[in-house]
């Protein structure tokens with residue numbers, strides 16, 4: 157997507173042919189800064205400290221993290237060490253393990269001298285596939301927005317509510333939940349996006365609003381608790397959110413608060429869609445509530461808030477009383493029964509074992525292992 161007239165992807169190999177450039181998302185929306193990763197430990201830090209975040213981008217960064225490790229030592233033991241280091245950074249997004257396993261599998265039985273090149277080729281393929289997947293999700297989701305627009309008086313916008321950031325910043329490009337929005341906007345369909353602020357880290361207010369604004373998409377940031385009110389008053393035509401891990405039965409883990417939006421959508425007859433790239437499907441799991449690990453992050457993400465002061469300086473302030481405990485659950489699970497449909501790169505599936513298996517017959521069997 158474009159940043160100040162320049163096309164950008166969230167991750168790329170620098171001109172030196174090996175080091176990796178990322179956008180430091182902890183600086184947005186107030187500063188656009190890039191960071192160069194040269195060591196696997198730096199890639200692991202970038203994921204853990206959320207310089208990069210969003211399931212697909214976490215996977216892509218981890219893949220390049222393995223490449224960086226291989227440059228230092230291409231032995232089997234070193235690969236396993238780097239795999240463990242990177243896999244341990246964040247527990248919920250399954251793309252992390254998927255990408256690491258895929259790169260490691262690409263190296264199996266290769267002589268050491270060929271491993272670095274093979275790893276970079278695999279990481280690049282993961283990135284290219286992510287872009288193609290998101291474009292396909294965009295095309296399938298676009299049909300939903302076109303259908304709603306056709307039923308509305310001419311010129312009235314399609315109101316989409318989204319949670320967290322499942323935009324291009326969370327992927328290599330396009331985003332998952334945002335791809336249909338960008339495509340509709342580019343085709344002249346009026347779209348307005350309700351952007352949940354997404355406490356505690358404010359990925360909606362800081363990242364989704366930033367990228368929609370840069371693309372010229374009309375949007376309004378709302379506090380996390382507003383969505384139910386908007387839906388009760390007919391101000392949301394559909395919800396589209398992303399996911400960090402979806403089980404073979406269609407249960408969806410996504411940023412904390414997604415479940416509450418799905419409940420409100422159900423109660424108000426608002427369609428609730430999840431944009432789901434296939435690498436985010438965990439075919440080995442069925443019951444999301446019981447089986448998906450939910451990340452708990454440092455309580456300071458909740459007790460402290462950062463922002464730009466009137467003088468332009470970034471400040472952090474404390475919002476809770478001294479001595480109060482804070483719990484920071486980063487994700488929740490929305491049961492399949494609350495999901496209207498899963499927008500995948502192969503089409504829109506009902507959120508069910510049968511629905512996913514019909515679109516992905518080549519992969520569905522692994523759920524029974």
Ligand code: MRU
Nearest residue numbers: 209210211320322326398399411
């Ligand atoms: O903690 P984050 O910012 O990595 O969480 C991101 C989300 O929950 C996204 O909605 C999800 O990864 C889908 S991104 C296409």
